[in-house]
Amino acid sequence: MIVPTGVGAAIGGYAGDALPVARVLASVVDCFISHPNVMNAAMLYWPIPNALYVEGYALDRFAEGSWGLQPVHQNKVGLVLDSGMEEELRIRHLQVADAARASLGLPVVEYILTDAPLEVEIWIDPAYGKSTGRIGNPGSLLRAVDSLVKRSKVNAVAVVGRFPDDDIEGAEDYRQGKGVDVVAGVEAIISHLVVKEFQIPCAHAPALLPPPLTRSLSPKSAAEEIGYTFLPCVLAGLSRAPQYVVDRSRGTAEDARCILGSDVDSVVLPIDACGGEAAVALARRSSNKALVIAVEENTTVMDDTPEKLGIDAMKVSNYWEAVGVVAAHRAGVDPRALRRRGVDPIRCLSALQVPPLSLFLRGDVNAGELNVHG
Template identity: 35%
Template sequence: MSREFVVAHVVPTGLRASVGGYVGDATPPTNKMAEVCDKVIVHPNVVNGVMLNCAKENVLYVEGYHLDRFFLGETALREVKQNRIGVVLDHVDERHYNFGVNQVNAVKANKGIKVTGIVRTREKIKDSVFRSKTGAYIGKIGNPEVIFEACHALLAEGADALCLSAKINVSHKIMAEYFRGRIPNPYGGLEAILSHAVSKKFGVACAHAPLQLYSQRLHDFGIVDWRGAAEVVSTAYLGCVLQGLDRAPRPVPVKRAKPSDWRIGDLAALVCPHNALGGIPMLACEERGIPVLAVKENSTILRVTKERLGLKNVVKVKSYDETVKLLKKMRRR
């Protein structure tokens, strides 16, 4: 389309990014970029803030699998006025289920989202979370078919976006370490596996929100790392995801794209942490000659840098404020 100035902001999940490694803490720099760009493309965890989603209206909310396909030139993004959202809730006890339904209804009442239905999986989603050799947390799903069945039912009811919510088994001890800023997000990797699997199978806008209910123990954590504070004042994670999916662009195969859809050729730049440059978005931009702005202010547990990979199209930027200034200059060219 190439008629507007479009950038992407990617913060890989579960790598203890100093900006974006918690919940919604990458929203302020994203919004600063949105002030100088026509569109900013992000994946959900960049702007998800538990009950809050404070991203500006010109921020496009795209699930990670679809985002990768976008960077590979296989998928285009079609903006919509509003999606019809189907909600999949884990097969949890009545207390958790009621909490999930109340979250959906709260956002529906206050934001006017369209919900086609809520389906509880026929059995508990069998998930496990563990730490990899790199220090990142990843996960495994033992029975993805129960998620797929629920998604099928919601799509048959007319949903064109899917909100997933599983009760993820993470110990209180691990969460305490996370809230102290000592370890990466322990459930983000599993969330990515869930949403990627559904996105790949059904090809619709999708995102995941943990279905956690431990409010009676939140006071145990004391005053936490400021970037994780949203999680100890509310565990209503469905709020941010439903708000994001409300206007999330629809992924469309490039062969069926319209002139008004966004393609990789429309992208002016990619912004990301300086030492997490090994993902599909970064390597695809390198191959296509799209500038990658590597922000030194944002560091992860990885050491995948411009020098280590021999990347030639990466521009090191000290901070997000400098990134915004550079984007302004790029736009004027």
């Protein structure tokens, strides 16, 4: 299940509002694979036993076949805190880490402060309308992760960057369940940077001061208003996120008996967000193509429809229908057979204009010989 980050998805573009869909889809499949944007709900989360929590960059590499996914019982999670955050915010995040360790038993082993503020900047891309941004000190982030990996032997990393609070264009619309999540784009940039460099699971939680209390708040955004941090869901997801098997030599992924992109039977995504690397790779693989299910009710600011990309997709009106299609596909049933007049009369092969048999047979009957040429 894919819902791209920071593109204003009607479902999955807010504070974990695609998590109910994830729970239902996971109940009708053997293995459910998705990414933090779908699974994270700030202070809220939901344990799904058969779910694999895969960061977006790793999901692309998995879908194209260069990385495999190795399920684990438990990861050793390290925590990177932006040194640019205020002391009170730092204490709040450390309290969340301790609460996760004591109340949930999560293996958050050590934390580190970056040696320089990350200097996060965020904005809306004027060309596409999606959120994006940059970090001023990427080297500071990478050095912090490197220290945790080498000294603390962690194999998953949670990052908390200090994000700007004031004058965030569109922030109020987001609280009302409209528009684009303005912080999501640069969150993806941060996690992509770490995963590309270290090939381990990573997810990000923004550090922000609590917004003023409002009586007018969309339920879709409410999960981000009930606490001081967005870190709980990240720690829960990373604690059992699959490790990435980087197939640098032929056979590595297969030898590890991990899950490969070629194992994916179906992919569910918004109707106009089919242009991501993972979606395209799964839809266009040379053999055993995945069934692409495009949900019309889930729209985004993008315009990457199956038709424009030449992707053969089954369109469904909503996620209710998507669940039914996935269940039918798993059962080996043509989903169209579940619809009234969903199956047309079988077509006749004669439309292919097969040449008459006489053109293929030539023989000398008197000589008792028959030669067959084809």
